[in-house]
Amino acid sequence: MNNHPYAWIQASLATIHHADWYRSVQTIHSLPGATVLLSGQEVINFASNDYLGLAADQRLQKAAITAIKDFGTGSTGSRLLSGHRELHRNLEQAITSTKQTEDTVIFSSGYLANLGAITAIVGKRDLILSDQYNHSSLKNGAILSGAALVEYPHCDIIKLTEKLQEQRQNYRRCLIITDSVFSMDGDLCPLPQLLDLAEKFSCMLLVDEAHATGVMGETGAGCVEYFGCTGRELIQVGTLSKALGSLGGYVAGSSALVDFLRNRAPSWIYTTALSPADTAAALAAVEIVQQEPERRQQLWDNVNYLKRLITESLPNLKLLPSESPILCFQLPDAATALKAGKHLREAGIFAPAIRPPTVPTSRIRLSVMATHTYLHLEQLVEVLKRMQL
Numbered sequence: 001m002n003n004h005p006y007a008w009i010q011a012s013l014a015t016i017h018h019a020d021w022y023r024s025v026q027t028i029h030s031l032p033g034a035t036v037l038l039s040g041q042e043v044i045n046f047a048s049n050d051y052l053g054l055a056a057d058q059r060l061q062k063a064a065i066t067a068i069k070d071f072g073t074g075s076t077g078s079r080l081l082s083g084h085r086e087l088h089r090n091l092e093q094a095i096t097s098t099k100q101t102e103d104t105v106i107f108s109s110g111y112l113a114n115l116g117a118i119t120a121i122v123g124k125r126d127l128i129l130s131d132q133y134n135h136s137s138l139k140n141g142a143i144l145s146g147a148a149l150v151e152y153p154h155c156d157i158i159k160l161t162e163k164l165q166e167q168r169q170n171y172r173r174c175l176i177i178t179d180s181v182f183s184m185d186g187d188l189c190p191l192p193q194l195l196d197l198a199e200k201f202s203c204m205l206l207v208d209e210a211h212a213t214g215v216m217g218e219t220g221a222g223c224v225e226y227f228g229c230t231g232r233e234l235i236q237v238g239t240l241s242k243a244l245g246s247l248g249g250y251v252a253g254s255s256a257l258v259d260f261l262r263n264r265a266p267s268w269i270y271t272t273a274l275s276p277a278d279t280a281a282a283l284a285a286v287e288i289v290q291q292e293p294e295r296r297q298q299l300w301d302n303v304n305y306l307k308r309l310i311t312e313s314l315p316n317l318k319l320l321p322s323e324s325p326i327l328c329f330q331l332p333d334a335a336t337a338l339k340a341g342k343h344l345r346e347a348g349i350f351a352p353a354i355r356p357p358t359v360p361t362s363r364i365r366l367s368v369m370a371t372h373t374y375l376h377l378e379q380l381v382e383v384l385k386r387m388q389l
């Protein structure tokens with residue numbers, strides 16, 4: 001008998017290796033951008049969430065530096081103690097104005113925003129209905145809340161309706177949770193239908209706009225705007241760390257909801273406030289998103305161009321359905337996906353293999369950015385052609 005209490009860790013790691021699920025970090029030695037220096041090699045970057053190219057923008061850098069000079073590097077406490085600055089409130093107001101909600105509260109990450117919101121608004125007597133492909137932060141928020149948790153098949157309104165008919169009456173409150181842009185697939189949730197269902201069955205609806213903020217909708221307000229649902233009552237969560245090029249998360253909704261979260265969301269109350277630099281950079285980004293729609297236009301031009309190139313010259317590539325800058329092609333297994341990722345990398349393309357347990361089926365995931373040139377996209381397609389996928 002093996003009595004060593006930590007011996008299982010090595011054994012588990014060996015299992016992970018064996019399944020081709022093992023993961024490790026890769027070092028980038030340059031500013032974020034359409035091309036990056038990855039372990040000494042210049043590669044075209046299709047692995048970044050920096051959709052609008054703001055993470056290296058001079059104006060964000062300048063805002064962050066000024067904030068550090070004025071307020072220091074750390075915020076020194078939680079928002080309710082010594083951590084609150086006017087910058088935090090300015091950012092919350094800027095997001096409120098973009099989303100056209102009543103109020104917003106910013107968290108130290110999108111992950112913490114989901115944990116905080118979900119655990120605050122439902123508990124043991126309540127029901128959560130969760131899309132099967134939801135992000136980890138939604139899934140773990142649901143588990144942590146202690147509510148009864150039921151997954152429904154991906155974007156399946158009929159199955160969701162059935163589950164509501166069967167189970168809604170057995171619980172006090174009900175919350176439907178979903179990504180708006182699905183982060184590992186690139187497709188969209190059926191938001192108008194979800195809102196109608198939520199109304200019909202007296203449920204709350206929480207949508208995670210992490211990949212939609214700055215990207216979807218006329219003004220970049222997200223899928224709520226894209227689907228023409230602005231002003232309808234729901235809970236919008238998102239991140240400051242993707243299109244907004246900074247770090248942090250937010251929850252936007254009614255004044256009552258936001259006020260309640262400031263009193264009841266443990267991952268907001270008991271953690272240090274967002275740093276002045278991150279806050280100021282995100283604020284600069286929200287302003288740029290509002291003032292420079294041409295960045296979003298360029299992003300969508302690029303997405304459409306790449307989709308056209310792939311359809312025309314790679315008819316055998318199995319692209320998953322996508323209505324966002326996230327394009328995935330499916331591969332038979334984790335080992336094939338890893339090999340494809342490695343080939344791409346050797347050919348100067350940085351596009352990660354996404355494998356279980358992150359997703360049910362292995363794939364290569366490409367994120368398009370506004371800062372890619374047509375030449376970058378053409379080079380990607382040339383490499384894919386040579387790989388004969």
Ligand SMILES: *Cc1c(COP(=O)(O)O)cnc(C)c1O
Nearest residue numbers: 109110111135183210239241248
């Ligand atoms: C990235 C992401 C998050 C987490 O946001 P962070 O700010 O990086 O913690 C949450 N939800 C979804 C859908 C995401 O893609």
